[in-house]
Amino acid sequence: MSLEAILAAVLMGGMLVFIFPRMRDAVKNAPKGSTDDWKAAIIPILGVILFVILLIKIV
Amino acid sequence: MYQNENVFSRTSESALATNKVLRNTYALLSITLLFSAVMAFVGVAMKISVLTAIIADVVAFVILWFVLPRTANSAAGLPVIFAFTGLLGLGLGPVIARYLAVNPSIVMTALGGTGVIFLSLSAYALTTKRDFSFMAGFLMVGMFVIIGAAILNIFMQIPVLSLAISAAVILIMSGFILYETSSIINGGERNYIMATASLFLSILNIFTALLRLLGALGDD
Numbered sequence: 001m002s003l004e005a006i007l008a009a010v011l012m013g014g015m016l017v018f019i020f021p022r023m024r025d026a027v028k029n030a031p032k033g034s035t036d037d038w039k040a041a042i043i044p045i046l047g048v049i050l051f052v053i054l055l056i057k058i059v
Numbered sequence: 060m061y062q063n064e065n066v067f068s069r070t071s072e073s074a075l076a077t078n079k080v081l082r083n084t085y086a087l088l089s090i091t092l093l094f095s096a097v098m099a100f101v102g103v104a105m106k107i108s109v110l111t112a113i114i115a116d117v118v119a120f121v122i123l124w125f126v127l128p129r130t131a132n133s134a135a136g137l138p139v140i141f142a143f144t145g146l147l148g149l150g151l152g153p154v155i156a157r158y159l160a161v162n163p164s165i166v167m168t169a170l171g172g173t174g175v176i177f178l179s180l181s182a183y184a185l186t187t188k189r190d191f192s193f194m195a196g197f198l199m200v201g202m203f204v205i206i207g208a209a210i211l212n213i214f215m216q217i218p219v220l221s222l223a224i225s226a227a228v229i230l231i232m233s234g235f236i237l238y239e240t241s242s243i244i245n246g247g248e249r250n251y252i253m254a255t256a257s258l259f260l261s262i263l264n265i266f267t268a269l270l271r272l273l274g275a276l277g278d279d
Binding site: 001003004005007008009010011012013014015016018019020022023026027028030031032033037038040041044045047048049051052055056058059 | 117124165168
């Protein structure tokens with residue numbers, strides 16, 4: 001195991017520690033979305049998926 | 060009548076404040092992206108090592124977690140955000156150098172692709188004016204799982220897992236662009252420096268994940 005890999009793992013571990021309380025807070029307090037809300041979010045993300053597939057085909 | 064005028068005045072004040080945050084965020088984001096690109100070019104030209112790049116990333120995240128939240132409400136936040144974005148740009152040096160050596164068109168395609176994704180999602184959030192705050196929990200859990208999987212893959216080195224992580228990063232960061240943009244529009248985010256840091260991270264993550272996907276799955 002190289003020093004670079006250990007440092008990268010430590011950095012990401014720090015991210016997990018940093019994110020965890022925010023994640024817990026977001027899960028508890030974020031408003032619930034309706035089906036329409038989720039549809040409105042999923043449509044552009046589906047567009048992103050199609051666009052990335054297109055880019056992979058182009059390169 | 061007086062009450063109506065008061066309500067109208069407060070609403071227009073709020074709209075003006077939102078427009079100001081949005082305008083400042085996009086202006087600062089443009090400049091920091093340009094600065095970060097220059098620093099990435101410096102990293103490529105100086106052939107910095109992977110170790111130096113990781114140290115630059117570590118310092119950048121220390122700035123993001125401990126310095127930026129304390130300075131974001133003052134003028135001191137501006138040099139701090141430039142330090143943060145510049146270090147992350149420098150940290151990209153070895154990755155970009157590796158892809159430039161194999162196939163330079165991958166870097167340009169990833170750059171253009173990231174631009175199209177960011178502009179399209181921002182335009183969508185701006186035109187629909189929807190509130191995407193309901194996505195916060197889902198996005199945070201998604202990011203937590205992705206980072207956990209990435210740590211696991213540092214030790215296990217599974218190529219398919221690496222590609223799955225890259226694909227998931229693009230989806231989650233796309234969600235974060237919708238979330239952050241709607242947060243600015245709907246008054247949830249009033250600090251343009253913090254908004255810039257959040258959008259910058261989403262753009263950077265989409266760019267690096269696209270690089271990995273195009274490098275691994277492209278025809279060349």
